[in-house]
Amino acid sequence: MQSIPVHDTGPAFPLETLELEAARAHALMDGATEGVPRRVLHTLDAVSRRWLAKQDSTYLPEIDAIAAKLGRPGAYFLSVNYEWGCTCRVAPSPDGTSARLVRVLDWITHGLGRYVIAARVAGAAGPFVTLTWPGYTGVLQGMAPGRFSAALNQAPMRHRVGHYHIDWAINRHRVWRMRHVTAAHLLREVFETAPSFAAAKEILATRPISAPAIFSLAGIKPTETAVIERTETEAHVHEGGNAIANHWQAPGWRGHTRGIDSAGRAYQMHSVPTELDPEFPWLTRPILNWNTRLAMVADASEGRLVARGYEVIGHTAAPATAPLQLP
Numbered sequence: 193m194q195s196i197p198v199h200d201t202g203p204a205f206p207l208e209t210l211e212l213e214a215a216r217a218h219a220l221m222d223g224a225t226e227g228v229p230r231r232v233l234h235t236l237d238a239v240s241r242r243w244l245a246k247q248d249s250t251y252l253p254e255i256d257a258i259a260a261k262l263g264r265p266g267a268y269f270l271s272v273n274y275e276w277g278c279t280c281r282v283a284p285s286p287d288g289t290s291a292r293l294v295r296v297l298d299w300i301t302h303g304l305g306r307y308v309i310a311a312r313v314a315g316a317a318g319p320f321v322t323l324t325w326p327g328y329t330g331v332l333q334g335m336a337p338g339r340f341s342a343a344l345n346q347a348p349m350r351h352r353v354g355h356y357h358i359d360w361a362i363n364r365h366r367v368w369r370m371r372h373v374t375a376a377h378l379l380r381e382v383f384e385t386a387p388s389f390a391a392a393k394e395i396l397a398t399r400p401i402s403a404p405a406i407f408s409l410a411g412i413k414p415t416e417t418a419v420i421e422r423t424e425t426e427a428h429v430h431e432g433g434n435a436i437a438n439h440w441q442a443p444g445w446r447g448h449t450r451g452i453d454s455a456g457r458a459y460q461m462h463s464v465p466t467e468l469d470p471e472f473p474w475l476t477r478p479i480l481n482w483n484t485r486l487a488m489v490a491d492a493s494e495g496r497l498v499a500r501g502y503e504v505i506g507h508t509a510a511p512a513t514a515p516l517q518l519p
Contacts, residue, residue: 196323196501196516198310203384205311207257210327216307217262217326223303225266233265240268247371247402251329251380258327271329272374277451278345279479281461283433284414290493291389291410291417292466293341295333296475298451298483305485305501305512312518315384321518322383323488323499330376331383333488337495340389340411342396343488344379347404347422348439348447372424375405389416396420397427404447406436412493421445435461453478470498470515477508484509495519 197216201208210217225233237259244252251271259267281294297304304325312321320336333343373381378401386392389411396407397420407420419430421442428442437458438450451457456478464474472487480502488499501513 193511193514194306195514196308196310196499198312198516198518200312200314202314203316204254205313205322205324206254206327206329207261209309209311209324210258210261213307213309213326214261216309218264220301220303220307220325221262221264221266221270224270224301228266230265233269236269237265237267240272244268244272247373249373249377251377255329258329262327267327277438277454277457277483278343279435279437279457279461280343280345280408280419281433281435281464281466282408282410282417282419283466284417285466285491285493288414290412290491291341291414292468293333293335293343293408293410293488293490294461294464294466295343295408295486295488295490296457296461296479296484297332297343297486297488298481299485300483301485302503305503305509308486308499308501308513310497310499310516310518313383317383317385317387320383321497322380323486329380330374331380332376333486333490334379334383335490335492335495335497336383337492338412339387339492340392340409340416341490341492341497342379342382342392342410343408344375345406345408345436346438346450347406348445348449372400372402375401375403375407375422379407389413393418393420393429396422397429400425406438408434408436410490410492435459435464437461452481452483468496468498468517470500470517472498472500480509482506482508 277298322334335341421428437454490497497518502509503512
């Protein structure tokens with residue numbers, strides 16, 4: 193199995209990784225856009241770019257450069273679109289001396305596990321590592337040594353009329369009307385600028401976002417753990433050790449759950465060990481399913497991270513990369 197590439201970059205890591213891993217980027221784009229006519233991709237790109245311009249996105253010039261470098265449609269839409277299910281746990285390390293984040297990313301797109309890379313970014317508030325893909329401008333998971341680890345889960349979809357596909361269309365239209373930043377871009381900003389767990393939690397709980405999201409956050413001390421459930425302008429912060437999938441824990445918050453067996457994944461994740469074991473022996477059904485693309489455990493206090501990419505084989509996922517261990 194191939195190793196996950198590790199690249200040291202400056203703040204413009206999406207463009208730098210695209211230049212370093214162009215073949216991976218095009219292979220991933222091939223999988224993500226398979227079966228989608230080019231005229232549809234051009235339309236989705238146009239809508240996505242107008243939306244980014246409307247919100248005065250600080251990342252729009254970067255996405256413009258990435259789209260030009262790729263020379264194919266889809267770059268704008270894939271920078272702002274996310275349809276995934278994930279499972280996370282924040283809890284103390286086994287010896288109780290630090291906080292750790294356990295993360296499993298589920299996404300239907302093939303190739304995300306095979307083509308994942310690790311970017312070690314020189315951020316303004318300090319270095320951080322993000323497990324990402326060449327040219328992707330958001331951050332879905334990462335670890336900032338000496339500060340915190342964090343990950344983003346997709347939130348439940350709001351009930352509108354009770355029919356899933358109609359509710360999806362209504363909610364998507366609502367997103368396009370928003371002028372707020374995407375959750376993945378907000379998490380990138382947090383890694384770039386937040387000096388501590390407390391500062392990261394404050395930003396993730398208070399900054400308006402364009403669509404509901406769930407953030408998992410683990411700091412340095414074993415008591416620095418939190419799950420932050422978000423609507424566009426409201427937050428419910430669950431302090432302490434917790435596990436989350438793709439349904440709400442906040443009382444009174446309702447919506448369509450995401451992913452495969454969200455309740456079952458969250459229940460199982462509560463008992464998952466926080467050991468930095470690169471073989472992930474605990475990764476079994478239902479947390480492991482045919483959408484699983486990445487597993488990660490991170491400890492910001494120790495500055496350590498282990499990860500592995502996964503791809504679907506038959507009815508479930510299996511390792512697609514060698515284990516990655518970052519000191």
